[in-house]
Amino acid sequence: MRDRFRRGDPDALAELYDEHAQVLYRYALRVTGDWAEAEDVVSATFLEAWRGREKLRPEGDGLRPWLLGIATNVIRRSARTRRIRDVALARLPKNDTVPDFADDLVTQLADAEQLRAAHAALARLRRRDREVFTLVVWAGLDYAAAAEALGIPVGTVRSRLSRARTRLRELSGATTRPTAPRRAARALPQENHG
Numbered sequence: 001m002r003d004r005f006r007r008g009d010p011d012a013l014a015e016l017y018d019e020h021a022q023v024l025y026r027y028a029l030r031v032t033g034d035w036a037e038a039e040d041v042v043s044a045t046f047l048e049a050w051r052g053r054e055k056l057r058p059e060g061d062g063l064r065p066w067l068l069g070i071a072t073n074v075i076r077r078s079a080r081t082r083r084i085r086d087v088a089l090a091r092l093p094k095n096d097t098v099p100d101f102a103d104d105l106v107t108q109l110a111d112a113e114q115l116r117a118a119h120a121a122l123a124r125l126r127r128r129d130r131e132v133f134t135l136v137v138w139a140g141l142d143y144a145a146a147a148e149a150l151g152i153p154v155g156t157v158r159s160r161l162s163r164a165r166t167r168l169r170e171l172s173g174a175t176t177r178p179t180a181p182r183r184a185a186r187a188l189p190q191e192n193h194g
Helices: 002-007 010-032 035-051 064-090 102-106 110-123 127-138 143-150 154-175 180-187
Strands: none
Touching (some): 035 064, 110 127, 110 154, 127 143
């Protein structure tokens, strides 16, 4: 399929999409925390892959690392664009608008809550460590494939992943507090069975 795709065969593009779209979507959703943005990332990834198909090396095992590398770059650009937009919007005068609560309703799903928590923890990592972590842990790439996707040595993938895991453990330990049920359990009177 690699050769057919490089030559511009539309059927090869369709096969590539069928094989990798869900993996790319799950990866983008986990990294961005937003369903709509994840869909945009998948679309942009396949568009860029099609436009840059001649740059694809003729040899190689699978196309997943290449596609995940493109997706990572799309996410980077999107985040950069969003930051620029937010700075520009912050400069505009405030007006009295009615907020749209549709997004609030969607985010009340339990999996969205977990995704936000994970996204918040990952946001505290350095970008390079976060990218390695998401490619290896969330997208399931091995070290060599992640190195290929990011264009870095395998040893760098290993060190960044180790650093990311250590930092995430530190962050989760710092936020762990006794829960209300434990305190309540200690306060319960003991039954006397004598």
